[in-house]
Amino acid sequence: MAEKKKKLLQGNEACVEGAIYAGCRFYAGYPITPSTEIAEGMSVRLPKLGGKFIQMEDEIGGIAAALGGSLAGLKSMTATSGPGFSLKQECIGYACLAEIPLVIVDVMRGGPSTGYPTGPSQSDIMQAKWGTHGDHPAIALTPSTVPEILSETVRAFNLAEQFRTPVMVLYDEILGHMREPVTIPGPGDFAVEDRAKPTCKPEEYHPYDDKFLIAPLAPFGSGYRFHVTGLNHKQDGFPTNDSKVIRENNERIMRKVHVNRESIWKNEEVMLDDAEVAIFTIGSTARSARFAVNELRKSGVKAGLLRPLTIWPFPDKAVAELSTRVKAIIVPEMNLGQMTLEVERCAKGRCEVEGLYRVDGEPITPSQIFHEVRKYL
Amino acid sequence: MTESAAKKLPRIAINERLCKGCSICVDFCPTDVLEMKGSCVAVKNLEACTRCQLCDLRCPDFAIQVFD
């Protein structure tokens, strides 16, 4: 067997590779630093595969067109960064309620507002969960290396198609622009999931059929004529004021993710078995944390790392379990405490939880983490 | 044949469930065939109907149609 092809790729380029591998054939977006290379890459790759790329007139148009592409049956994606992610929020809520699969990549930069476009941050973690109004499910993945951006983008498409919901890939500017060697996957290296298609007769089709937790989604133009709305709707897709139906549907879209959370969660554990102090972090900060753990171990400190690759749904179980056996969980993050509150919620006072924050556009260094952990010994 | 056939009257079908009583059809009927009865249109002079279909064309509510 021929040796796998290796390429030196930027994070944003790896995202393009992952999307293409997953079968993404529709991209609509708007240029924004530091995610623009994804749009540029998709504009080159998609037409060669018969796929469609369009640069829309604004961020909202970008996600709206991508949702149109998805409803027409193509695996669709858009990418953005903080301010653009804010603009897309209304459409994200639409995708949640109308249950339209979509991958949204958010390459996180400093905020609030225009903030620091070329500086990294991890300040969209809460926006990914609560950015749009109303209660809604959220799935957000947090790769930490360039190869992982590729594989997690594939996973994002799989989850979006499987759960009929928008899935976000969150990584910071450092990862978006850093380069690492990436093995380009061949057929079969990663699983690729497609959305379920209806098997019933068109006249019997309900896009939100309550026989299913997640009903199959027919593409527009396939002979299954149905109605899609952002209003609360019945199983046939038409608006309703029936409070029972509204409640059941709102609860179901949450439940479809909640009951499947075990299969959506994905964590890496580094030297946690005998750890006395654990670090909980994501993205490029997890790279500093990994380095710090190694240094701490060399100096005789029993430190470990819990690194979620799925930040939403939040890894409640892993954090709760960890909190029973460590003295403290340190949460370094490039914001002012978005994950820390979630970790505190899950730890329920069983151990100390301490945040380590940075919002100056610079990464959190291994030495910062090293010294923070040593405070707890 | 056929004087009586020539004078065959049309049938004006009114859907009372759909009529919202806007009276557009009554106002625009060129031969004064229709009238409002409460909040619904009614036929008052079928003989005058010329089958021009303006009532149907301008009805916003799918509530009136003229059949031969």
Next chain:
Amino acid sequence: MSTTVAEKKEKVSVPFDYNKYLRPNKLPHIWCPGCGHGIVLKAMLRAIDKAGLDKNNIALVSGIGCSSRTPGYVDFNTLHTLHGRALPFATGIKLARPEMKVIVVTGDGDALAIGGNHFIHACRRNIDITVLVFTNATYGMTGGQYSPTTPLESIATTSRYGNIEPPFDTCEMAKASGATFVARGTAYHTLELEKTIHEAITHKGTSVVDIIDACPTYFGRANKFKSATHMMEEIEKDGTVNVKQAANLPPEKLAGKMLRGVLHKVEGPEYCEKYDILIKEKASAKK
């Protein structure tokens, strides 16, 4: 009802079977008594029928507002999106499935205020989408605020002392933005409207039809119109003139009147076709 003239000759009257295209169990629609939207919907269905389009192949996309409730009543692939966003959703569908006939139904506020940017850019791309703008010069769904087409001095719940903002000319804007088919119709001139919509949906490229219709409940009451009929006569009949007739009329007879009919029609490269060429000739050739 294009067949009316022929039928008159034969003295046979066969009304149009709207149920062929409706979801009849969704009626009555939500529109107020006398609202022009139902008249426009009927003209649209007759035009679609005349064009011989397959229901499976039509996507009807709307935003938010009274007119944007249209898709719920018709038996096509129907998409009721967010306020102002009908056009980008429609653009996604059309680009992903160019073989579909994509029609956008939208109001003047939806298309020209919150969705104004999408409107001008859809026109600029000349993507093969028909945009039917139901222009009733008001935000009906929220209770009668002034809109981007509300005439100067008109009363609305947010212009109680008279509107001081000049209105858009939807057709001039569409033309300036690059739409290759631009027309205006009214609910009053329903047969002419049917013909105009038919021409719009059979045109290749972005086609825009500005459709003047009445909101008797809010605009009408606030501005002292006696009834829907009164509005149709004063605004739609007396306030407009067909572009062909206008050519023979002196300027004083045209003062203050909007032109109806096809106002602009040119051939131009269509976006999806250009994209197809890009796929076939350029992208696949270039390594």
